[in-house]
Amino acid sequence: MGRIILTPIITGKAFVLGDNIDTDQIIPAQYLTFNPSIPAEYKQFGKYALSSVPPSQAGLPQGHVPFHTTDEFVSDYTIVIAGKNFGCGSSREHAPIALDAAGIKAIVAEFYARIFFRNAVNGGYLVPFMCKTRLCDAVCTGDVLEIDTAAAILRNKTTGEEYRLEPLGEVGPIIDAGGLFSYARQQGMIKT
Amino acid sequence: MTAMTLSEKILAKHAGKPFVRPGDNVWCNIDILMTHDVCGPGTIGVFHKQFGRDAKVWDKNKVVIIPDHYIFTADVMANRNVDTLRQFVREQNLPHFYDVGTDRYKGVCHIALPEEGHTRPGEILLGTDSHTCTAGAFGEFATGIGNTEAGFVLGTGKLWLSVPATMRFVFQGNLPPYLMAKDLILAVIGDIGCDGATYRAMEFDGDGVYALDMEERMTLCNMAIEAGGKNGIIAPDRVTLGYVDARNKSKIAYEVVKSDPGATFMVEKVYDVTKMQPVVAKPHSPDNKAPVREVQGTKLDRAYIGSCTGGKMGDFRGAAKILDGKTVRIDTFVVPATSEIARQLKTERIGSRTLEEIFLAAGAKMGEPSCAACLGGPADTFGRLNEPMSCISTTNRNFPGRMGHKQAQVYLASPLTVAASALTGTITDPRDFVG
Ligand code: SF4
Numbered sequence: 001m002g003r004i005i006l007t008p009i010i011t012g013k014a015f016v017l018g019d020n021i022d023t024d025q026i027i028p029a030q031y032l033t034f035n036p037s038i039p040a041e042y043k044q045f046g047k048y049a050l051s052s053v054p055p056s057q058a059g060l061p062q063g064h065v066p067f068h069t070t071d072e073f074v075s076d077y078t079i080v081i082a083g084k085n086f087g088c089g090s091s092r093e094h095a096p097i098a099l100d101a102a103g104i105k106a107i108v109a110e111f112y113a114r115i116f117f118r119n120a121v122n123g124g125y126l127v128p129f130m131c132k133t134r135l136c137d138a139v140c141t142g143d144v145l146e147i148d149t150a151a152a153i154l155r156n157k158t159t160g161e162e163y164r165l166e167p168l169g170e171v172g173p174i175i176d177a178g179g180l181f182s183y184a185r186q187q188g189m190i191k192t
Numbered sequence: 193m194t195a196m197t198l199s200e201k202i203l204a205k206h207a208g209k210p211f212v213r214p215g216d217n218v219w220c221n222i223d224i225l226m227t228h229d230v231c232g233p234g235t236i237g238v239f240h241k242q243f244g245r246d247a248k249v250w251d252k253n254k255v256v257i258i259p260d261h262y263i264f265t266a267d268v269m270a271n272r273n274v275d276t277l278r279q280f281v282r283e284q285n286l287p288h289f290y291d292v293g294t295d296r297y298k299g300v301c302h303i304a305l306p307e308e309g310h311t312r313p314g315e316i317l318l319g320t321d322s323h324t325c326t327a328g329a330f331g332e333f334a335t336g337i338g339n340t341e342a343g344f345v346l347g348t349g350k351l352w353l354s355v356p357a358t359m360r361f362v363f364q365g366n367l368p369p370y371l372m373a374k375d376l377i378l379a380v381i382g383d384i385g386c387d388g389a390t391y392r393a394m395e396f397d398g399d400g401v402y403a404l405d406m407e408e409r410m411t412l413c414n415m416a417i418e419a420g421g422k423n424g425i426i427a428p429d430r431v432t433l434g435y436v437d438a439r440n441k442s443k444i445a446y447e448v449v450k451s452d453p454g455a456t457f458m459v460e461k462v463y464d465v466t467k468m469q470p471v472v473a474k475p476h477s478p479d480n481k482a483p484v485r486e487v488q489g490t491k492l493d494r495a496y497i498g499s500c501t502g503g504k505m506g507d508f509r510g511a512a513k514i515l516d517g518k519t520v521r522i523d524t525f526v527v528p529a530t531s532e533i534a535r536q537l538k539t540e541r542i543g544s545r546t547l548e549e550i551f552l553a554a555g556a557k558m559g560e561p562s563c564a565a566c567l568g569g570p571a572d573t574f575g576r577l578n579e580p581m582s583c584i585s586t587t588n589r590n591f592p593g594r595m596g597h598k599q600a601q602v603y604l605a606s607p608l609t610v611a612a613s614a615l616t617g618t619i620t621d622p623r624d625f626v627g
Contacts, residue, residue: 020386020477022591029567029594032230033262033269035276036339037237052593085387088420089591090567091322093234093338114391114422115322119338170217170354180344181242190242190348 005127006176010106010147012078014139015067016060017053021082022089023116025052027098029090036097045094046073046101059141067102074103079145082109083136086128087116093123100125106147108135108154108165121171124179129154130166138163195452197358198425199393202333202449206316214357214458222254223315223332225345228301229259231320231338233276238343249284250349253442256288256310257281258301263292263562267570299530299561302326302414302500306406307532309439312446313428318345322417323500323588329409330436331428331449336417356422358393359384360457363400365466370623372510373408374502374586374606376400376463377415378471382481383461390420392458395451400465401426406435407504414501415588418478427451470621472584473604476592484609484621493581495520495614496595497607498527498559499566502586505533505540507607512547514611514625515554521617524556525575527564534561556614568596577602584613 031048034041050058050067059065069076080086080099086109087095096119099107106127107120120128129147131154139145143158152165168175177183184190194211196204204211207218227235239247249255257277262270274292281289288310290298298304302323305311313331317324320342327334337351345351361380367373381388394416401409409426416424426432427450436446470484497503497511508528528534537548551558557575565575566587573596577583580599587595590602605613608622615625 020591022589024567024589024591024594028598029569030571033267033273033570035233035237035273037234037241052598054592054598085390085420088386089322089589091320091324091336091338092231093340111387111390113387113420115336115338118341122344123338123340180340184344184348189350 003124003178005105005124005178006149008149010079010127010149012105012145013076014079014081014141014143014145015075015077016136016139016141017080017082018057018060018136019083020085020088021053023087023092023095024089026050026087026095027092028052032092032094036094042097042101043073045098046103049098049102060136061140065141073101078103078105080104080107081135081139082107083134084110086112088113091115093119096120096123096125110134121174122180124182127175131163132166133163135163195454197393197455197457198331198395198427198449198451199333199358199423200355202314202316203353203355212355214355216355217352218355219350219352220316222318222345222349222351224254224256224310224317225342226256226258226301226305226317226319226324227342228261228321229273229277230261231342232257233273234339235320235342235346236276236280238340239346242343243347247347249346252284252286255286255346256305257286258290258298258304259292260300261563261567262569264560264574265570265572270570297531299528300500300503300563303504303529306330306435307439307530309441312436312440312444313432314447314449318342318351323414325416325421325424326410326414326500328413328416328423328425329406330432331426333423333425335423356391356393357458358395359389359459360395360397362398362460362462363396363465364398364462365400365464366403367400367465370470370608370626371465371468372606372608373404373411375468375471376465377412378473378481378604379463379468381415381419381479382471382473384419386418386477386479387420389416392421394419394421394424396424396426402429405506406431407506411501415478418588470606470609470623472609472619473590475590475601475603478589478604484605484619487619488621490619491582492522492584492613492617492619494522494583495524495610496565496575496583496585496587497610498525498529498564499587500529501588502607503527503529503533505536507586508537508547511607511611512542512550514608514622515615516542516550518554518615520555520614522614524614525559525565526551526556527559527575528561531561565595568594584610584619586610
């Protein structure tokens with residue numbers, strides 16, 4: 001928390017998912033007994049991130065792509081591309097935590113479920129971008145992407161395509177500060 | 193002054209503003225913060241890290257801690273999490289803690305909150321659980337938040353909230369005996385989709401709603417989140433105030449708020465409940481609606497009656513009415529939401545038998561009050577789907593893996609439909625058993 005996640009350029013390989021990826025798929029309930037405020041246990045969430053996504057839906061367009069390719073905690077992929085309503089379901093902050101622990105820096109979805117979006121922003125785990133284009137049909141798992149965060153542009157280095165992202169808007173300053181607490185301190189709302 | 197909806201009025205008041213509009217981001221004073229054993233330890237961790245090891249919560253009378261998720265398990269980590277809550281409660285000297293293994297133990301937080309008098313009209317209730325929206329049944333603004341936000345509220349008593357536009361759902365007419373609130377809300381979710389109310393308030397209205405008791409109204413609001421809703425809400429009436437006043441032990445004053453005449457609703461949908469029929473949500477999404485008649489005969493391995501959605505007294509009355517004097521064909525699990533409900537199952541009767549006797553005589557298994565298999569949980573959880581089986585359930589979610597195994601097929605339905613299906617071992621319309 002408080003670390004800078006909104007770097008000018010975010011680059012990495014894409015892991016592509018479909019619509020309505022819910023929090024049970026992102027981090028199944030049986031792993032919620034880990035306490036994310038204990039660093040060793042925070043790491044554990046990375047290992048189980050996206051572990052309940054049905055195999056045929058994991059790593060589109062073909063599916064059946066394992067999310068973890070290097071070691072058991074961190075994924076090779078750093079940007080998740082998804083369709084509608086990403087993060088629906090439970091309020092568990094363990095969901096953005098699991099993706100952060102697995103090495104995800106940004107998500108680009110059509111839109112998010114409310115609580116997931118707030119958790120990602122307020123916890124300062126990763127940057128939740130939105131894009132009007134249905135990127136989950138346009139980007140392939142493994143494509144190399146580059147997000148220019150100030151210009152709100154996503155470039156697919158593999159295909160050469162460019163896409164306009166939605167501006168971060170009112171939550172921009174919170175993301176830029178690195179989460180709710182850093183923002184509130186900047187604003188003088190809470191003492192340091 | 194500009195007319196506002198019920199949700200807008202509550203947010204304006206708590207933000208100290210004469211009016212707010214949908215889309216405004218406002219800092220609100222929070223009346224109650226609830227957390228449980230799954231998100232409590234993380235919330236406490238955030239609080240300590242950010243405010244310091246010796247910091248005190250903003251108002252100890254406004255913090256409610258209800259362990260309910262992973263309770264009757266041998267899982268070491270799960271038990272450790274309850275210990276973390278205990279230690280925090282001791283350090284902070286918090287009065288509203290419902291500890292496991294004591295007389296105060298309650299069970300599922302969303303039902304425990306109203307039973308223990310923590311829900312009041314006009315207030316803002318935040319909880320580290322997405323079904324916190326259940327409390328909107330009491331005419332308050334109630335929504336789920338994450339650990340970081342809850343840690344912030346613990347320290348400051350405030351949080352930024354964006355004002356949702358309100359969608360209004362009007363139910364007209366009296367519910368026929370074969371329908372329950374579960375059928376109404378599954379119909380709505382099926383109609384608008386599981387993202388149909390994302391970032392929106394869902395206000396329920398109409399004589400069909402006001403004819404429901406508080407438990408049924410809670411079922412309606414409980415599943416607002418399944419359409420992506422920020423909150424579900426029902427303006428208070430005499431039934432609400434009767435319930436609240438009987439439970440409001442600390443006699444905290446509250447304000448009855450209703451939508452202004454002329455308030456703007458972004459959508460209004462009207463349902464005639466007399467024309468509706470029993471429905472299920474098919475695997476693997478709560479919006480995958482089908483009339484029971486359309487899927488009847490689908491083979492099942494298990495039936496589950498429990499959770500904050502379908503484990504209240506009215507839910508068990510409905511199920512017992514169907515199971516009375518009959519025998520289930522498939523494994524049937526009955527899990528009361530709270531200890532108060534569990535006790536009432538042992539005393540309330542249909543004819544000469546208690547509801548619990550009816551369930552046991554029918555061959556159902558009775559569990560301890562808690563969330564149990566509603567969210568899968570550790571492998572030894574009562575009723576958990578450890579194999580890729582097919583289950584009909586009164587719970588609220590059927591995403592892949594929700595009740596345990598990721599290949600399990602879960603159908604969501606009303607307690608009446610689940611009980612009828614338990615008797616035949618296939619999906620069955622309750623009209624085959626009740627008028
Ligand atoms: S019963 Fe199910 S939905 Fe309700 S609080 Fe527990 S886990 Fe959540």
